[in-house]
Amino acid sequence: MDNGGSSIPDEEWERFLREAEAGTAGAPEEPSARARMVSQRLREETGPPEPWRGHQPPRRRGRGWYVVGLLLVVALFVVALKPDLVTGWFGSGEDDTPLTAESVRPSAPPATEAALQRPTPEDPFRGSPAARWADGAAGITLPKARAAGWMSEQQVARALDDSLAFLVDAGVDLGVLRGERPEKAIAALNPKQADTKAFLASAFDSPSRKNNPLLLFSRFDPSYARLAGDVVRTRGRITYREGERGAVEVTADVTFVYPLVRAAGGGEDVARTVVRREIVMSWDDPSKVITEPGTFTLLSYKVDSANGGCDNDTGYFVPTFDEGTGAGEGPPVDPYDRSTTVDELTRGRGDAECGTYTRT
Template sequence: MGKGGESIPDEEWERFLREAEAGTEGAPEEPSARARMAARRREETDRPEPRRSHQPARRQRGKGWYAIGLLAAVALLVVALDPGRVTGWFGGGGGESSPLAVESERPDQPPPTEAAAQQATLEEPFKGSPAAQWGDGTDGIGLPKPQATGWMSKAQVAQALERTRDFLNASSLDPGVLRGDKPKKAIALINPHQQDVQDYLATAFRSPSRENDPRLLFSRFEKAKVRLVGDVVKTRGRITYREGKRGAVEVTTDVTYVYPVVRAAAGSDEVARTIVRREVVMSWDDPAKVVIEPGTFSLVSYKVDTTNGGCDTLTGYLTPKFDAERATSSPGDGPEVDPYNRSKSMETRMREAGDAGCGTATRS
C-alpha cells in the first residue's frame, strides 16, 4: 500500500484549531433512527440522480433520550459519454508519461489535454487519459502527517488514517468487490450502531434503488457483462482531517478512480473507461461519548460523480457503455463535464449540476 508524506498546510491546521470543540461531557451517544433519503424520480432515461440528504440522528444515554442531528448529504451524479466523441479522447499522456507527485492540495486547474487523440488499448488502457500519470491503487491517495487531534493521540490519528485508506481500498479497489462481490471488509469498518446506515447497507445489495444505491459508496461491475483490463486502477486524491463534534477526528476523503473495462465476452478488445469521483466524510468517534465499536467509524456524508457508469441504471452495478450503445443513445442534456477536473470541490460540482440532465463528458 502506497503512503503519502505530505503535511497539513498551516492555514488548514489553524482553521481546525479555531473550530475545535472541547467535547461534551456525559455518557456515550448512539447513532440511531432511520433517516429517509428522499429523491425525486424522473420520467426520462439518462438523467442524473438529484441531490439527496441523509440525516442520521444520535441518541445520548442519561435521564432521557433525545436526538442530536448529524448531517450527512448524499448525492449521486452521473455523466454520459458523447457518442460523437467516442473515437478520440484527449488526455494527459500515454503509458510512458512520468508519474505525478501525490496530490497534497486541491489543484487550481484541470489537467492539460493533448493536441491529438490517443485510443486506449488492452496493452495501454489509460492511453490518452490524464490517469496515465496517476498512481496505482492506494498509491495515488495522499495521506497527511498525523498530529494529536481531538480525543486521539498522534499514533491513534495515524491508525485512523490508515484504516480510512483501508476502507477506500476495500470499497473501491478490491478485485473481488469490483467483480460484484459484497464489500464485506469495507462494511466491517462502518459503525454497526449507526442504524440508518446499516438499514441502507442491508437494502442496497438486496434491492438497489434510487434511495438505496450501493454505488454511492462502492464500485462494482457485473462480471457477466464487463471485466477490468489488467489489475491496475488509477487513482488521484487525498485524505484530510480535523477535529469534529464531541472531540472526534473527522476525516474527509476525495478520490477519483479510473477503471478500464472491456466486455466480458472472450476476445473483446474495445476498452472503455468508467470514472468515479467520491467524497466520503467519516467520524472516528470517542467511545466515551459515542456508542461505537473499536476500529470503526460513523459516516457523516458521501457524494459521488460518475462518468460512463450508468446514467439512470438502478442495478447496483456500474454499467459502462461501449461504441454500439453510445451510437444508439441520445447525448446527455446536461452541461459538459471534465471528469478529470479536480480543481472544483464536490460541493461545487453538485451545486453546478443541480437538477440538470445527464451531462456530457469532454473526455474519458
C-alpha cells in the first residue's frame, strides 16, 4: 500500500488505525508531508551528499579578459589620435533640439559653446547655431493675417505668402544658388519702378558695388564652390503694417546660412557663408500707384554677409575655406546675432563693405 509516498506495512497501518480510533497512548503518528518528501528525495538521490561549505577548486580564467583589455587599449589609442571619431559615435555634444519659430527679436546672441566643433560634408552645420535652425521657408515666421490698408484679410494673407515666396526664390532656390538668373524672384518686383529696372539692367551682366545682385539674391560661382548638400538653414520673421497711401508694407528680416564645399570636390573642408537681409516691400493700392498685379515695390534693402568675399563685385559670394572668418573693419561682430538690426550690426564700419566676424 502506497500512502502519499510513505512505505508502511499493512499490519502496522491497520494497527495504527485501530489504536488511533481507540485513543491509545503512544499510537504511531502518520509521517508529515514534509517528512514523506524528504524520505522520497533521499531514496532517489545517488552518490554522497554535497558537504555544507565544502571546498570547490577555483575556476580557471579564460583568455576573454585579456582580449577585452587589448581592445580597450586600442580604443584609447584611437581616441588619442582622432577624438572627432569618438564624437561621431556619441554625438557632437551640441544641443540639436530645434528652436521654436522666431516671433520677436531675440534679446541676446546665440551661445558660442559649440563653435569649436568643425563642420563636415556630412554635418555641414556642426558647430553653428544654424544646427538648430529650420530649413528654407520653414525658418521664416509669418504673422497672422488681418485686414490692413487697402487689403482685406485674404489679400494680406496672399501678400504675406508672396513675400515669403520672394525670399525663398531669391535666397534658397538651388538654381539661383548655382548662379542662375532668379527669374521667379524678379517677376515679383514691380516692373514700373524705375530704380529697380535700372538695378536689374546691369546687376547680372556687369555687376558693380552699386548694382550688385548680392544685395537681393544669393549666388555662388559654380566653378568655385557648391552647396554641401541641398539644405539652406534660415531664421527670421516677416511683419507688416499699413504704409503710405494705404499700402501694405511688409518687412522681412532673415538670416541665411549656406554650407559650401569646393566645386572641384575632394577634401573635407566646409565653409559657411552667413547672409542677413532686411527688405521692406510695399504692396501698393493699384488705384493710387502704377504697378502690376502680384508685384511689390522695393522700399529698401540692406544686406550683411560673413565669409562672402570682401569688396566683392563679381556678382557671386566668394567664401574662403581656411580657418579665418575674414578680417574687415570695425569691431568684431557675430553674424548669428539677431538681437540687433543690420544697421547696428554694421555700425563703426564706415564705408567698408567687410566687417570682422567672430565665427561663421
